[in-house]
Amino acid sequence: MAIFTTAGSLREDVYRPILRPRRGELAALSHLAPGDAARVMPILEVEPGPGVLSLIRELPPRTGAIGIDFGGLPEPRDPLSRPALDLAEALADLGVTMLPVLRAYESNRRLAAHGLAARMHLRRAVLRLQPHVDAGNAAEANEVTGRMLRGAGLEVEEVDLLIDLAETACVAHADAVEEQCRRVLRWARGLPWRSVSVASGAMPANLDDLPTDRAVTVGRLDARVWARLGEPGVGYADYGVTSPVRRYGVQRHRQLPTLRYTAGNDWWIYRWARRGGRSDDRCHDLCRTLVGSPHWPATGARYSWGDAEIARRARTARGGGSSASWMSWSTSHHIAHVLESLTGR
DSSP states (O other): OOSSSSTOOOOOOOOEEEESSSHHHHHHTTTTHHHHHHTBEEEEEEOSOOOOHHHHSSOOOHHHEEEOOOOOOOSSSSOOHHHHHHHHHHHHTTTTTEEEEETTSOOOHHHHHHHHHHHHHHOOEEEOOOHHOSSSHHHHHHHHHHHHHHHHTTTTTGGGEEEEEEOSHHHHHHHHHHHHHHHHHHTTTTTTOOEEEEEEESSSSSOTTSSSOOOEEEEOHHHHHHHHHHTTTTEEEEESSSSSOOOOOOOOOOOOOOEEETTTTTTEEEOOSSSOOOHHHHHHHHHHHHHTSTTOTTGGGSSSSHHHHHHHHHHSSSOOOHHHHHHHHHHHHHHHHHHHHHTTT
């Protein structure tokens, strides 16, 4: 197994999906097969609103550790408030190992709390660097990452570097992102990171304009960029089956049954409106169409927990699920597909 740096210890087949802490994504993580769980280290992006802890209590991830990114939360006004430490303690009580995620724009006070949280568990953290935002050249990258490491009181060897390229919107953009990533990787080789991974995302933020009642392909440009890099020892990360671009505001229409089904270098998007008004009937027809398609895996329902759920809905119209269910089935299949592709790389 290739190692990125002399101090690195990353298995190349570890997958680091950047996920939102929602019911759908956590349900997929809670149903990972034992052999897959050790190879998935999700990063959950905590946002303002209901706490992630209650969901993790209900749907505990089977992974060995989870990264928690507090970057979406405003800095607390109370100087004694340390959400990273509080969550680290609560997760430890649940037997869940937490790796805090360091961000370039976080205050020294928050970075210090992240360092304490890291030392509470494995003395490990994730440094999430967005080069297009955080650093334009190697000197800036050294300065930014040095401040984060000093603020957290951690050594480079204790930190997993995640190079987050964010959105890969089109083929031309993917080419530019790939070239940028090569420059960042040349810089990263100069430091003994525990591991180095590259993340980007190509799923559109809005699927409402796609046709209904037939499968439509969306290119997995993020996966193609990583494959073309061909860098030994560089781990794979992405945004699961969601977009790096966040949609805000209230969705005022009822979502159609939708599956985002990963196959090779594409996603097959199924949005189903046929068979009348009942969501269960529409989901049943969608799933029947999917299991009869050429991209349905040869192992069928055994491929992942999500595929088993899809196969069950293909047999009966009862229990068509909700938007959270469709996201959980899509995410479960996607994780299984990524792990399979990493094994065969």
